[in-house]
Amino acid sequence: MSNPTQLTPDFTIGHLPCHHFQVSAATPGQVVAERFEQEPDLPGVIITHESQVLGMISRVKFREQMSLPDRVELYGQHPIRSLLDFIRIPPLLLSEKWKIDDAVQASLNRQKDLIYEPIIVVMENQSLRILDVKTLVIAQSQILAQAHKIIQRYRVERQKYQGIIQQEQAKFHQCNELLKSQQRQTEKSQNTPSSQEVALVKQAEEIAQINQRFVRIAKLISSEGRQAFQATFQGANSICHNTDKILGVGKAIANDLETVNRTSRTIREAIEQVRHLAVQVAVVTNQMGSQPNGLSQVSLEIGRLASKTFELGTQMEQIASRFKLRVHELTEAARAGANVAKSVTIKIDRAEMALLELEELISEKDFNAPPPIAQPLGVRKSVTADSLVKEIEHAEVGVSELEDIVKQQDSSQYLIQKIQQALKSKKP
Incomplete structure (x- = not known):
């Protein structure tokens, strides 16, 4: 999906840019490594077996295991499922309708070593996508920045309207004082009847x-x-x-x-x-x-x-x-x-x-x-x-x-x- 330029609090994780990298459990580990080399922004890989999600291996965890001695020979020629069984990291699956703030909270509620693990997004057509936590956090920060701008604009408008209200209050006080003075003059004139009033009486x-x-x-x-x-x-x-x-x-x-x-x-x-x-x-x-x-x-x-x-x-x-x-x-x-x-x-x-x-x-x-x-x-x-x-x-x-x-x-x-x-x- 394309990256939206203007995010709002109503946006969901389905509106965020995701990656599509899904392999079967029998795929060799060397294929996954080559794909990671070709796409440096790819956050991880989804492993499935007969349309069932077995798990997810992030780029970070995959490189940690492949950097150790003899691990390239051990997992490079064998199916990727063997590495998944060794790591045993439970994936976080979320629907695409989840709000961005809720998804951030769900990601932060995981264990400390799993906070930055990518999230598997289940689309409406039951297809799977990989969402980088960094992208999720950046989207939340953008939303917060926009909300802050809106708040600042409202504050400026409030101050402007407060100034207008103060001016109107000042005018009201002036009119009130003028009215009181006119009432006092009217009372004085009523206490001293004019010749016309006497004639009318x-x-x-x-x-x-x-x-x-x-x-x-x-x-x-x-x-x-x-x-x-x-x-x-x-x-x-x-x-x-x-x-x-x-x-x-x-x-x-x-x-x-x-x-x-x-x-x-x-x-x-x-x-x-x-x-x-x-x-x-x-x-x-x-x-x-x-x-x-x-x-x-x-x-x-x-x-x-x-x-x-x-x-x-x-x-x-x-x-x-x-x-x-x-x-x-x-x-x-x-x-x-x-x-x-x-x-x-x-x-x-x-x-x-x-x-x-x-x-x-x-x-x-x-x-x-x-x-x-x-x-x-x-x-x-x-x-x-x-x-x-x-x-x-x-x-x-x-x-x-x-x-x-x-x-x-x-x-x-x-x-x-x-x-x-x-x-x-x-x-x-």
Whole structure:
């Protein structure tokens, strides 16, 4: 693997440069020696047997054994496993995911003579690599150096921010002192009110007095208005009651007029019978050849009485028609008065609701006891109420006149009595 230029604490030993030198247990020692001569940076050799790791011989241990007399001849021609069995150094196998710091700690926890022995790194694909402890320690030192630089940078930034904070604190203290001085000046100015403030206070007092007077006037308006509305309401109720009576009287008069009409029709039928009788008397007189004076005079009087009776019946019908027209007008006036009275009553109810709202608004205020008002407010009469009273009075006068006429002239009885008297006085 390539050597990373920038290491971080999260890096593992798999990111570090490793060596790949792996031989079988039957490989002669001379082959291993030649390889060490060819690659001076090679830290050791991994010995395996049928894909199983038997152990690891470092370059240092291999040279120690080969530098002794007769060891080159002894181990150079024999398999490398014989040298491994003689040295008997347990290998340190670590996964490539081990952190660099943890791998350093694991290496340092070995025996003192084995601290610098290379480490066998097991990769994810189960291949084996050799990691030099020197490379591991250098990587750790680089990480520590970078961490130290980061700490130093943070310290510099902290000092810079501390300086900025101190400057801001100094500005804050200055602003605080300035604010305190302004508050002191404001308190002093508040203790000595200006002419504008005095004028405002005076205006506020005048407004309060005007408000109190307005409340007193509103209370008086509410009380006087309530009394006037109650009286108007009672009058309107009385008007409605009287109007109902007028309508009842008008209906009774109309019924009486209908009776007069029937009587007039009866008189007309009697007149026709009288005329028929007069005609028969004239026929009988002509048949007799001679006309008695008494019978002819009765015939003449019967004719005159029939004519007068017919005229009186016609006049009575005309009077009845006029009575009907007046009763109709009286009824319409009474109904109009009732409608006006009902409208006035509705308006009075609305005005009373407005007065109730005004009283509630006044009750929410808490003022001192009001002084008495010099001149009480007058309550003007409503134009609508006056017109309503005049219409009802006019209707009552018309009804009284109608009743007097009906009492003074009983047309049907008068005509019947006159016919009876005329017939009695003219009997032969």
